[in-house]
Amino acid sequence: MENINNxxxxxxxxxxxxxxxxxxxxxxxxxxxxxxQPKEKLAMVVFSxxxxxxxxxxxxxxxxxxxxxxxxxxxxxxxxxxLRDPKKVGKGKxxxxxxxxxxxxxxxxxxKLSKLNMGGLGTGMMKYLMKKKNMASLEQxxxxxxxxxxxxxxxxxxxxxxxxxxxxxxxxxxxIYAGVAKFLxxxxxxxxxxxx
Amino acid sequence: MTEEIKVDKxxxxxxxxxxxxxxxxxxxxxxxxxGQVIEAITSDPGSLADFPAWAKTSGNEILKxxxxxxxxxxxxxxxx
Numbered sequence: 300m301e302n303i304n305n306x307x308x309x310x311x312x313x314x315x316x317x318x319x320x321x322x323x324x325x326x327x328x329x330x331x332x333x334x335x336q337p338k339e340k341l342a343m344v345v346f347s348x349x350x351x352x353x354x355x356x357x358x359x360x361x362x363x364x365x366x367x368x369x370x371x372x373x374x375x376x377x378x379x380x381x382l383r384d385p386k387k388v389g390k391g392k393x394x395x396x397x398x399x400x401x402x403x404x405x406x407x408x409x410x411k412l413s414k415l416n417m418g419g420l421g422t423g424m425m426k427y428l429m430k431k432k433n434m435a436s437l438e439q440x441x442x443x444x445x446x447x448x449x450x451x452x453x454x455x456x457x458x459x460x461x462x463x464x465x466x467x468x469x470x471x472x473x474x475i476y477a478g479v480a481k482f483l484x485x486x487x488x489x490x491x492x493x494x495x
Numbered sequence: 496m497t498e499e500i501k502v503d504k505x506x507x508x509x510x511x512x513x514x515x516x517x518x519x520x521x522x523x524x525x526x527x528x529x530g531q532v533i534e535a536i537t538s539d540p541g542s543l544a545d546f547p548a549w550a551k552t553s554g555n556e557i558l559k560x561x562x563x564x565x566x567x568x569x570x571x572x573x574x575x
Contacts, residue, residue, distance in 0.1 A: 358514050362517060362518065364518070365514065365517045365518045365520075365549060366517075366521070366548075366549055366552045367552060433512060433515075447518070
Protein backbone atom coordinates (compact mmCIF):
# COMPACT_ATOMS: atom_id res chain seq x y z
CA MET A 300 0.00 0.00 0.00
CA GLU A 301 2.71 2.44 1.03
CA ASN A 302 4.65 1.49 -2.07
CA ILE A 303 1.76 2.36 -4.36
CA ASN A 304 1.30 5.68 -2.57
CA ASN A 305 4.93 6.53 -3.05
CA UNK A 306 4.80 5.69 -6.73
CA UNK A 307 1.71 7.88 -7.14
CA UNK A 308 3.45 10.76 -5.42
CA UNK A 309 6.51 10.40 -7.61
CA UNK A 310 4.32 10.42 -10.70
CA UNK A 311 2.55 13.54 -9.55
CA UNK A 312 5.82 15.36 -8.92
CA UNK A 313 7.06 14.33 -12.34
CA UNK A 314 3.85 15.51 -14.05
CA UNK A 315 4.02 18.79 -12.19
CA UNK A 316 7.62 19.34 -13.25
CA UNK A 317 6.72 18.58 -16.88
CA UNK A 318 3.87 21.05 -16.70
CA UNK A 319 6.13 23.69 -15.24
CA UNK A 320 8.58 23.18 -18.06
CA UNK A 321 5.84 23.49 -20.65
CA UNK A 322 4.53 26.65 -19.02
CA UNK A 323 7.97 28.20 -19.06
CA UNK A 324 8.44 27.31 -22.75
CA UNK A 325 5.05 28.86 -23.54
CA UNK A 326 5.88 32.01 -21.61
CA UNK A 327 9.16 32.37 -23.46
CA UNK A 328 7.44 31.89 -26.79
CA UNK A 329 4.76 34.45 -25.93
CA UNK A 330 7.44 36.95 -24.99
CA UNK A 331 9.18 36.32 -28.29
CA UNK A 332 5.94 36.85 -30.23
CA UNK A 333 5.22 40.04 -28.30
CA UNK A 334 8.70 41.40 -28.99
CA UNK A 335 8.27 40.71 -32.69
CA GLN A 336 4.91 42.41 -32.97
CA PRO A 337 5.01 45.74 -34.81
CA LYS A 338 4.55 48.77 -32.61
CA GLU A 339 2.64 52.01 -32.94
CA LYS A 340 5.41 53.41 -35.07
CA LEU A 341 5.76 54.97 -38.50
CA ALA A 342 8.80 54.39 -40.67
CA MET A 343 8.89 56.67 -43.69
CA VAL A 344 11.25 56.92 -46.63
CA VAL A 345 11.49 60.43 -48.03
CA PHE A 346 12.91 59.74 -51.48
CA SER A 347 11.58 62.83 -53.22
CA UNK A 348 12.89 66.35 -52.90
CA UNK A 349 9.73 67.89 -54.34
CA UNK A 350 7.94 70.54 -52.31
CA UNK A 351 4.56 68.83 -52.55
CA UNK A 352 5.83 65.40 -51.56
CA UNK A 353 7.96 66.80 -48.74
CA UNK A 354 4.90 68.65 -47.44
CA UNK A 355 2.92 65.41 -47.42
CA UNK A 356 5.79 63.63 -45.67
CA UNK A 357 6.07 66.21 -42.89
CA UNK A 358 2.30 66.55 -42.42
CA UNK A 359 1.95 62.79 -42.06
CA UNK A 360 4.96 62.64 -39.74
CA UNK A 361 3.73 65.37 -37.39
CA UNK A 362 0.17 64.02 -37.55
CA UNK A 363 1.44 60.56 -36.62
CA UNK A 364 3.12 61.90 -33.48
CA UNK A 365 -0.18 63.56 -32.58
CA UNK A 366 -1.82 60.15 -32.95
CA UNK A 367 0.63 58.81 -30.41
CA UNK A 368 3.07 57.18 -32.81
CA UNK A 369 6.83 57.18 -32.80
CA UNK A 370 8.10 58.48 -36.14
CA UNK A 371 11.34 57.98 -38.05
CA UNK A 372 11.93 59.68 -41.39
CA UNK A 373 14.62 58.27 -43.68
CA UNK A 374 15.90 60.81 -46.16
CA UNK A 375 17.46 59.27 -49.22
CA UNK A 376 18.34 60.20 -52.80
CA UNK A 377 16.56 63.40 -53.88
CA UNK A 378 15.15 63.78 -50.38
CA UNK A 379 18.67 64.24 -48.97
CA UNK A 380 19.25 67.82 -50.22
CA UNK A 381 16.09 68.90 -48.34
CA LEU A 382 18.16 68.66 -45.17
CA ARG A 383 21.05 70.79 -46.34
CA ASP A 384 21.45 73.96 -44.33
CA PRO A 385 21.58 76.93 -46.74
CA LYS A 386 23.80 78.82 -44.31
CA LYS A 387 26.45 76.12 -44.15
CA VAL A 388 29.15 75.08 -46.59
CA GLY A 389 30.61 71.64 -47.15
CA LYS A 390 34.38 71.71 -47.52
CA GLY A 391 36.80 69.49 -49.40
CA LYS A 392 34.45 68.31 -52.16
CA UNK A 393 35.64 66.73 -55.39
CA UNK A 394 34.47 67.85 -58.84
CA UNK A 395 31.28 65.75 -58.83
CA UNK A 396 30.48 66.75 -55.27
CA UNK A 397 30.78 70.40 -56.21
CA UNK A 398 28.54 69.84 -59.26
CA UNK A 399 25.86 68.08 -57.23
CA UNK A 400 26.15 70.73 -54.57
CA UNK A 401 25.52 73.44 -57.13
CA UNK A 402 22.80 71.75 -59.14
CA UNK A 403 20.69 70.41 -56.27
CA UNK A 404 18.46 72.58 -54.08
CA UNK A 405 19.90 73.72 -50.80
CA UNK A 406 17.40 73.05 -48.06
CA UNK A 407 13.63 72.99 -47.66
CA UNK A 408 13.17 76.54 -48.87
CA UNK A 409 14.57 75.66 -52.30
CA UNK A 410 12.19 72.73 -52.91
CA LYS A 411 10.01 73.05 -56.01
CA LEU A 412 6.60 71.64 -56.93
CA SER A 413 6.69 68.35 -58.86
CA LYS A 414 3.94 69.67 -61.16
CA LEU A 415 3.01 73.15 -62.39
CA ASN A 416 6.31 74.61 -61.30
CA MET A 417 6.37 76.80 -64.44
CA GLY A 418 9.87 78.07 -63.87
CA GLY A 419 9.18 78.74 -60.22
CA LEU A 420 5.97 80.67 -60.80
CA GLY A 421 3.77 77.79 -59.70
CA THR A 422 5.88 77.13 -56.63
CA GLY A 423 5.72 80.80 -55.68
CA MET A 424 1.96 80.80 -56.11
CA MET A 425 1.61 77.67 -54.00
CA LYS A 426 3.69 79.24 -51.23
CA TYR A 427 1.57 82.37 -51.41
CA LEU A 428 -1.61 80.32 -51.11
CA MET A 429 -0.20 78.26 -48.25
CA LYS A 430 0.58 81.41 -46.34
CA LYS A 431 -2.85 82.85 -47.08
CA LYS A 432 -4.54 79.69 -45.85
CA ASN A 433 -2.41 79.65 -42.71
CA MET A 434 -0.74 76.44 -43.77
CA ALA A 435 2.59 75.67 -42.17
CA SER A 436 5.63 75.98 -44.43
CA LEU A 437 8.16 73.17 -44.79
CA GLU A 438 10.53 75.04 -42.49
CA GLN A 439 7.81 75.38 -39.86
CA UNK A 440 6.88 71.73 -40.23
CA UNK A 441 10.51 70.73 -39.68
CA UNK A 442 10.59 72.87 -36.53
CA UNK A 443 7.41 71.16 -35.37
CA UNK A 444 8.85 67.72 -36.14
CA UNK A 445 11.88 68.65 -34.05
CA UNK A 446 9.68 69.75 -31.17
CA UNK A 447 7.57 66.59 -31.38
CA UNK A 448 10.61 64.31 -31.34
CA UNK A 449 10.45 62.95 -34.90
CA UNK A 450 13.65 61.03 -35.57
CA UNK A 451 15.60 61.65 -38.76
CA UNK A 452 17.95 59.26 -40.50
CA UNK A 453 19.97 60.39 -43.52
CA UNK A 454 21.09 57.81 -46.03
CA UNK A 455 24.84 57.51 -45.87
CA UNK A 456 25.07 56.26 -49.46
CA UNK A 457 23.22 59.31 -50.81
CA UNK A 458 25.60 61.55 -48.88
CA UNK A 459 28.57 59.80 -50.47
CA UNK A 460 27.18 59.66 -54.01
CA UNK A 461 26.11 63.30 -54.02
CA UNK A 462 29.23 64.34 -52.16
CA UNK A 463 27.37 66.10 -49.34
CA UNK A 464 29.33 66.74 -46.16
CA UNK A 465 27.86 66.25 -42.71
CA UNK A 466 28.90 69.78 -41.75
CA UNK A 467 26.54 71.24 -44.37
CA UNK A 468 23.44 69.43 -43.08
CA UNK A 469 20.87 70.94 -40.70
CA UNK A 470 21.22 70.96 -36.92
CA UNK A 471 18.69 68.48 -35.61
CA UNK A 472 18.72 66.83 -32.20
CA UNK A 473 17.72 63.34 -33.28
CA UNK A 474 19.62 62.88 -36.51
CA ILE A 475 21.86 59.98 -37.52
CA TYR A 476 23.47 58.73 -40.72
CA ALA A 477 22.80 55.11 -41.60
CA GLY A 478 22.14 52.55 -44.30
CA VAL A 479 19.34 50.32 -45.48
CA ALA A 480 19.55 47.93 -42.51
CA LYS A 481 18.64 50.72 -40.12
CA PHE A 482 15.55 51.53 -42.16
CA LEU A 483 14.49 47.89 -42.41
CA UNK A 484 15.01 47.30 -38.70
CA UNK A 485 12.75 50.28 -38.02
CA UNK A 486 10.23 49.27 -40.71
CA UNK A 487 9.89 45.71 -39.39
CA UNK A 488 9.14 47.10 -35.97
CA UNK A 489 6.57 49.65 -37.26
CA UNK A 490 2.89 49.18 -38.01
CA UNK A 491 2.99 51.78 -40.77
CA UNK A 492 5.63 52.16 -43.47
CA UNK A 493 5.54 54.75 -46.22
CA UNK A 494 7.63 55.61 -49.24
CA UNK A 495 7.27 59.17 -50.42
CA MET B 496 -32.15 68.25 -21.16
CA THR B 497 -28.82 69.68 -22.26
CA GLU B 498 -26.24 68.90 -19.68
CA GLU B 499 -23.59 71.54 -19.05
CA ILE B 500 -20.11 70.23 -19.72
CA LYS B 501 -17.50 71.60 -17.35
CA VAL B 502 -14.64 72.90 -19.48
CA ASP B 503 -11.12 73.10 -18.06
CA LYS B 504 -9.31 74.56 -21.05
CA UNK B 505 -10.47 76.39 -24.18
CA UNK B 506 -8.46 76.22 -27.40
CA UNK B 507 -9.04 78.56 -30.31
CA UNK B 508 -7.84 76.74 -33.44
CA UNK B 509 -9.77 78.81 -35.94
CA UNK B 510 -8.06 79.33 -39.29
CA UNK B 511 -5.56 76.53 -38.75
CA UNK B 512 -5.51 73.83 -41.42
CA UNK B 513 -4.37 70.22 -41.22
CA UNK B 514 -2.36 68.97 -39.33
CA UNK B 515 -2.26 71.81 -36.80
CA UNK B 516 -5.59 71.29 -34.95
CA UNK B 517 -4.83 67.67 -34.14
CA UNK B 518 -1.17 68.35 -33.36
CA UNK B 519 -2.07 71.17 -30.98
CA UNK B 520 -4.83 69.25 -29.23
CA UNK B 521 -2.60 66.21 -28.80
CA UNK B 522 -0.05 68.42 -27.06
CA UNK B 523 -2.63 70.24 -24.92
CA UNK B 524 -4.33 67.06 -23.73
CA UNK B 525 -1.13 66.13 -21.91
CA UNK B 526 -1.27 69.42 -20.02
CA UNK B 527 -4.67 68.77 -18.42
CA UNK B 528 -5.47 66.11 -15.83
CA UNK B 529 -7.16 62.82 -16.64
CA GLY B 530 -10.90 63.46 -16.52
CA GLN B 531 -10.59 67.14 -17.45
CA VAL B 532 -12.20 68.54 -20.60
CA ILE B 533 -10.81 70.64 -23.44
CA GLU B 534 -13.10 72.72 -25.61
CA ALA B 535 -11.49 73.05 -29.05
CA ILE B 536 -12.90 75.36 -31.71
CA THR B 537 -11.78 74.79 -35.31
CA SER B 538 -12.79 76.06 -38.72
CA ASP B 539 -11.17 73.16 -40.58
CA PRO B 540 -13.88 70.88 -42.03
CA GLY B 541 -11.36 68.04 -42.08
CA SER B 542 -11.27 68.03 -38.31
CA LEU B 543 -14.81 66.61 -38.28
CA ALA B 544 -13.29 63.29 -39.32
CA ASP B 545 -9.83 63.89 -37.86
CA PHE B 546 -10.75 64.56 -34.25
CA PRO B 547 -12.76 61.35 -33.77
CA ALA B 548 -9.96 59.40 -35.49
CA TRP B 549 -7.39 61.00 -33.21
CA ALA B 550 -9.52 60.40 -30.10
CA LYS B 551 -10.02 56.75 -30.97
CA THR B 552 -6.32 56.16 -31.56
CA SER B 553 -5.08 58.12 -28.57
CA GLY B 554 -7.73 56.66 -26.24
CA ASN B 555 -9.45 59.94 -25.39
CA GLU B 556 -13.14 60.73 -25.65
CA ILE B 557 -15.10 63.32 -27.57
CA LEU B 558 -18.08 64.11 -25.38
CA LYS B 559 -19.85 66.37 -27.80
CA UNK B 560 -19.44 67.97 -31.23
CA UNK B 561 -21.23 71.17 -32.18
CA UNK B 562 -21.34 72.84 -35.59
CA UNK B 563 -22.32 76.45 -36.01
CA UNK B 564 -21.53 79.18 -38.54
CA UNK B 565 -18.75 77.20 -40.17
CA UNK B 566 -17.11 76.52 -36.84
CA UNK B 567 -16.79 73.17 -35.15
CA UNK B 568 -16.64 72.81 -31.40
CA UNK B 569 -15.31 69.66 -29.78
CA UNK B 570 -15.52 68.76 -26.11
CA UNK B 571 -12.67 66.38 -25.48
CA UNK B 572 -12.16 64.49 -22.25
CA UNK B 573 -8.74 63.22 -21.32
CA UNK B 574 -9.12 59.53 -20.55
CA UNK B 575 -5.54 58.25 -20.43
